[in-house]
Amino acid sequence: MKPSALVLAGARDSLPMLVGAAPFGLIFGTLAVGAGLSAGAALAMSACVFAGSSQFVAVSLIGAGAALPVIWLTTFVVNLRHALYSATLLPYARGWSARWRWPLAFWLTDETFAVVEHRFRSQGAAGGQWYQLGSSLAMYLNWFLWSAMGVTLGKAVPGLAGWGLDFAMVATFTAIVAPQLKQRPALAAAAVAGAVALLARGLPYKLDLMLAALFGVLAGVVCERVAGRRVPA
Amino acid sequence: MTIWLTIAGMALLTVLIRASFLVFGQRLSFPPWLNRALHYVPAAVLTALVVPMALAPQGALDLSPANPYLVGTLVAGLVALLTRRTLLAIVVSFAVYGALRWLG
Numbered sequence: 001m002k003p004s005a006l007v008l009a010g011a012r013d014s015l016p017m018l019v020g021a022a023p024f025g026l027i028f029g030t031l032a033v034g035a036g037l038s039a040g041a042a043l044a045m046s047a048c049v050f051a052g053s054s055q056f057v058a059v060s061l062i063g064a065g066a067a068l069p070v071i072w073l074t075t076f077v078v079n080l081r082h083a084l085y086s087a088t089l090l091p092y093a094r095g096w097s098a099r100w101r102w103p104l105a106f107w108l109t110d111e112t113f114a115v116v117e118h119r120f121r122s123q124g125a126a127g128g129q130w131y132q133l134g135s136s137l138a139m140y141l142n143w144f145l146w147s148a149m150g151v152t153l154g155k156a157v158p159g160l161a162g163w164g165l166d167f168a169m170v171a172t173f174t175a176i177v178a179p180q181l182k183q184r185p186a187l188a189a190a191a192v193a194g195a196v197a198l199l200a201r202g203l204p205y206k207l208d209l210m211l212a213a214l215f216g217v218l219a220g221v222v223c224e225r226v227a228g229r230r231v232p233a
Numbered sequence: 234m235t236i237w238l239t240i241a242g243m244a245l246l247t248v249l250i251r252a253s254f255l256v257f258g259q260r261l262s263f264p265p266w267l268n269r270a271l272h273y274v275p276a277a278v279l280t281a282l283v284v285p286m287a288l289a290p291q292g293a294l295d296l297s298p299a300n301p302y303l304v305g306t307l308v309a310g311l312v313a314l315l316t317r318r319t320l321l322a323i324v325v326s327f328a329v330y331g332a333l334r335w336l337g
Binding site for chain 1: 235238253259282294311314322
């Protein structure tokens with residue numbers, strides 16, 4: 001496949017994620033304005049940080065007048081899961097130069113990770129950097145535009161943040177995960193991760209998420225061992 | 234002024250986390266068991282993000298059919314599982330969720 005075709009394929013395969021992220025960007029914009037951020041600061045956050053859930057937490061902390069180190073520490077912990085994504089993609093990125101690795105790392109979101117990981121695992125990672133670039137650029141532009149829309153609407157429709165648009169994230173992630181659960185080890189990983197996340201919810205600094213990820217992955221590995229066969233790669 | 238420092242710090246931390254293995258781990262080679270373990274990262278992490286929001290959207294466990302997050306999540310999972318069409322699952326579940334919220 002030509003690079004341009006791969007970029008397009010990456011963007012096209014990310015379409016559901018774009019739809020799912022849109023309401024999320026919208027709420028971020030409205031919340032940021034509500035927390036007292038200027039339009040410029042809200043958009044700068046979307047452009048430079050580009051990590052939805054940590055941006056949400058940050059604006060609520062800013063609104064509550066939290067100290068700078070608290071905001072940074074929270075950002076670090078909330079985004080720590082991306083290190084797992086970074087590690088998961090590493091085996092596919094062997095041939096990539098540093099010129100590729102840095103920007104693709106910067107753009108590595110939950111959604112792009114889910115899309116490219118699925119592609120690399122099922123179809124191989126040949127030309128994968130172009131494919132990931134397509135997904136990344138689509139997600140990045142989408143996030144910025146919907147944040148901007150939220151900033152604009154936030155001033156006009158103050159109650160927008162209470163509309164429950166956050167369900168979009170739940171719907172997106174559920175739709176990604178559900179088809180994977182036909183494989184028993186993935187089902188075990190999901191079940192245990194979900195149970196741990198539920199039981200440990202509210203732990204400080206979102207540690208519940210890392211704990212759940214750890215136990216979930218462990219459950220997947222154990223189940224695979226017990227079943228005595230490898231999952232088709 | 235502080236807001237720009239806040240954003241700069243957040244941006245730096247986030248990109249360093251994302252670059253951790255992809256950029257700095259270039260020479261790292263994972264043992265086979267770890268490579269296999271990483272296959273379960275998407276299912277584990279995404280589910281861990283979803284479950285508390287679906288089952289306890291207000292913080293307390295809410296398993297009632299009047300919980301739109303729960304019903305919506307079930308619909309999203311079911312449609313995705315049956316049709317494998319992510320976009321359809323998102324749109325249909327959002328519609329169901331919206332209807333439940335609006336009615337409730």
